[in-house]
Amino acid sequence: MKTGVVVLLVAVATPALAQDTTLVQGGIYQRPYLVGNSRTAVGGYLEGNTNWFVTDGLSDGLSMELRRFNIFFYSAVGRRLRFTSELEFEHGTEEIALETALLDYTISPHLVVRGGILLPPIGAFNVNHDGPRYDVIERPLVSTEVLPATLSEVGLGIHGRFGRRATVFSYDAYLTNGLTDGVVNNGSGRTRLADGKTEDRFAEDNNGSPAVSVRLAAQSRNWGEIGWSIYTGAFNRYRVDGVVVDSKRSLTMMAVDLTTAVGGIEVRGEVATVSLDLPEALRESSGDRQWGGYLDVVAPVWRPRIRGLDRPEVSLVGRIERVDFNVGRFSSTDLPRGDEIDAVTVGVSFRPVPGTVFRANYRNTWTRDLQGNPRVRAAGWQLGIATYF
Amino acid sequence: MRGRFGAGIVRWAAVLVTGCSPLVPEAPSDDAVLDGTLPGLTGVQVARHLAGDREFSRTFGAAEGLGPIFVAPACASCHVGDGKGHPVFNLTRFGRALAGGFDPMRTHGGPQVQNRAVLNYLAEVVPASATGVAVFTAPAVSGLGFLEAVSDSTLIALADPFDADGDGISGRLQLLEPSDFLAEVERLDLLFDVEASRPVPVDGKYIGRFGKKGSAINLLHQTVTAYQQDMGLTTDLLPEDPVNPAVGPFAGDDAPDPEVPSSVVANVVFYLKTLKVPPRRNGDDPAVKLGGALFAQIGCAKCHLPALTTGPSPIKDLDRKTFHPYTDLLLHDMGPELDDRYTEGRATTSEWRTAPLWGLGLAEAAQGGRIFLLHDGRARSIREAIEHHGGEAATSRAAFRGLAPDRQELILAYLRSL
Structure with a gap:
């Protein structure tokens, strides 16, 4: 401990044994870090999988992808100061991003001041999305396609928690630069908030009107955690060089997240809505209202005794999810707009140690286009690994 | 025992997830879909088709040059x-x-309205001074290569502008x-023709065959016009962005031009040329055959040429x-109804x-599970579409109306089989 490097488990993420008791708010610190003899700790996680899918009888065959290799840095800068950051490499070096780099100044547990590149707490997944915490390989559609997870932004704000050990109430409130014009007229052909995450938002706000995000949550040892969050702000560049050139257009996301356990079965889910102020001509074709949700169930079924492994566990896994990218009806036909996806995933996970998971998933998706034509089904198999290090 | 239990769990889960469907989706039958290649393409040709x-499926965003005004973001x-x-995604002209x-009121942004715009730009509206407005519902694109490959001389031979044969039908060339x-x-199109079977200019003019009014001479013409007018995308052939006159000239977007390279245009044109013929269903059904005979008998096939x-x-x-498009690619007077x-x-x-x-x-x-027929999608059924046929088609419409309901149903069944 005094010399050399030792492994210290600061906390175990998703301890697979029934309920995940990690607070969403503190999730970024609830990770295993490799600690040196300095004040800075290094850790990370790796996530990869195979894909074999068939759509309309056609398949591109088997392929493999290394989704993420993320490196964490943590430093107790001072008695009341904590720094953490996350550097993300997606698909090798195809995309490199500084996902988190923030400083927390703890005035008291009730009031912590935060600044830097942070994760606005819109839904639980946007904050706690490390691959090893999940038993399904794909990220929830509502989180990535309706909400813009992972959304990291430059900003500042406060957070804190209240309550006794049995029940904790927490809050987060931040100002950030917000999303940009890319939420519409993007390469997705629909409103997609994730396309509004342009790189230049780390340098400046595109319209000088910060976005506001707030999350309120309650966590109980008995029933888990429930959270409500909102994110709202202008997204278009309505002001150029100080001159107003367009109407100010805003978007609002709201989400409710739940993490609980029922009879030893972990249940986790999230429902989110998005509404945007779009020019009238774009509302039908792009979508000015969206919603989606998912529900994960992880049921431990076998805890084998395997020499050398700490608490190995096999679980059955299931997820149902739905996203509707364009809520409403066509004015020209009075028929419902389509553009929606339903998905069901079942699988098995094996956690040889907490923080490492082997995953086998069988996934079906049914996609309906904007016009409302018959759904197109895709189905296939995925094998994956995810591990903290 | 444990293995059988596990297999049972997997089977149960599969049924739960797929709703008794196969574990992976099977290909739809060839006669149920319009997309697909010509059957005799080589591997190289299939690769270019794909x-x-x-590119045909590619959605353009503002960063790739969409707009600044447009109708749709993808073909x-x-x-x-x-x-x-x-x-x-109807077009308005x-x-x-x-x-x-x-x-065509080009100084007012005509002849087509780009009714959508990227953010911080102004979508067009029909100017008040317009005296004629037509809405166009996009056609299917399967089989277009066949229509393009019909020689001009064939169309010239089919035309009967003065109704010389006295059948009441006077197809004209556009x-x-x-x-x-x-x-x-x-x-550019002729660069790849093995034999100059086309064009055959008439009075020095080009014969048009694509579009509701036949205003495009070939698929390259149709494609680059659609890129520009429907999607606001520039090409080497049409290098100017459409702009809203209310904003002013030269007020295009910031994307470098051409926004769609010629190689992409070529691939899309090749794709359109090599799409399969729209498949028929129930063609051998005696009732459908009888419906086809009635279709010809009441004169529909004079314009909707079966071959x-x-x-x-x-x-x-x-x-x-020889193929079966049910068109003569000529202009016909459809009367005041249309x-x-x-x-x-x-x-x-x-x-x-x-x-x-x-x-x-x-x-x-x-x-979307409904049908929107005729040039603007106004007809919500085949019967309704027939009812809108006037002008040169009025005689056939009257003949259809005169048929017994069961005979009318035979014609409708025939049309649904196409």
Whole structure:
């Protein structure tokens, strides 16, 4: 401990044994870090999988992808100061991003001041999305396609928690630069908030009107955690060089997240809505209202005794999810707009140690286009690994 | 025991997840879809077809040059599954009648409204001074290579502008004024023709065959015009962004031009040329056959020609083939019922190029489970579409009305089989 490097488990993420008791708010610190003899700790996680899918009888065959290799840095800068950051490499070096780099100044547990590149707490997944915490390989559609997870932004704000050990109430409130014009007229052909995450938002706000995000949550040892969050702000560049050139257009996301356990079965889910102020001509074709949700169930079924492994566990896994990218009806036909996806995933996970998971998933998706034509089904198999290090 | 239990769990889960369907989806039957390649393409040709397919499906964003004004962000927005379009992406065109002819009102942004715009730009509206407004529902694109491969001389032979045969049908050629642009479009297209079977200019004008009014001479012409007018995308042939006159000239977008390289245009044109023929269903059903005979008997087949033959083509599947599009590619007067007081080229406002009927039975699979027929999608059923036929088609419509209901149903069954 005094010399050399030792492994210290600061906390175990998703301890697979029934309920995940990690607070969403503190999730970024609830990770295993490799600690040196300095004040800075290094850790990370790796996530990869195979894909074999068939759509309309056609398949591109088997392929493999290394989704993420993320490196964490943590430093107790001072008695009341904590720094953490996350550097993300997606698909090798195809995309490199500084996902988190923030400083927390703890005035008291009730009031912590935060600044830097942070994760606005819109839904639980946007904050706690490390691959090893999940038993399904794909990220929830509502989180990535309706909400813009992972959304990291430059900003500042406060957070804190209240309550006794049995029940904790927490809050987060931040100002950030917000999303940009890319939420519409993007390469997705629909409103997609994730396309509004342009790189230049780390340098400046595109319209000088910060976005506001707030999350309120309650966590109980008995029933888990429930959270409500909102994110709202202008997204278009309505002001150029100080001159107003367009109407100010805003978007609002709201989400409710739940993490609980029922009879030893972990249940986790999230429902989110998005509404945007779009020019009238774009509302039908792009979508000015969206919603989606998912529900994960992880049921431990076998805890084998395997020499050398700490608490190995096999679980059955299931997820149902739905996203509707364009809520409403066509004015020209009075028929419902389509553009929606339903998905069901079942699988098995094996956690040889907490923080490492082997995953086998069988996934079906049914996609309906904007016009409302018959759904197109895709189905296939995925094998994956995810591990903290 | 444990293994059987595990297998049972997997089977149960599969049933739960797929709803008793196969574990992975099977291909739809060939006669249920419009997309697909010509059957005789080589591997290289299929690869180019698929490259064009990807571009046809590609959605453009503002960063890639979409707009600044546009109607749809992708070819496939209007032609879902290569089928007919949905009203949400209808095109609106306008103009005004002047003493000297029809004015497409280019200085007002005509002839097409780009009714959508990227953020911080202004979408167009139909100017109040327009006297004619027509709405166009996008057609299916399957089989277009065959229509293109029909030689001009065949169309000239089919035309009967003065109804010389006295059958009440007077198909006219759409003729387009020569221009440098059309000359270049034709030159590029002919680079790959093995034999100059086309063009055969009439009075120095180009024969148009694509579009509701027949205002495009070939698929290259149609493609670059759609990129520009429907999607606001520039090409080497049409390098200017459409702009809203209310904003002003040169107020295009910031994307470097051409926004769609010629290689992409070529792939998309090749894709369109090599799409398969829209498949038929139940063609051997005696009732359908009887419906086909009635269709011809009441005169529908005089314009909706059941068979055409292509001229020489470098693509084997298109080379001198007889096919069944149910069109003569000529302009016909459809009467006041379909007169929107708008026109293109030399067509009158009530003249429309005969719509191919192939693929009609698969229309609803691309139009959201409903059908929207005729040039603007106003007809919500095949029967309703027939009822809108006037002018040269009035006699056939009257004959249809005169049939017993069960005979009418035979014709409708025949049309649904196309």
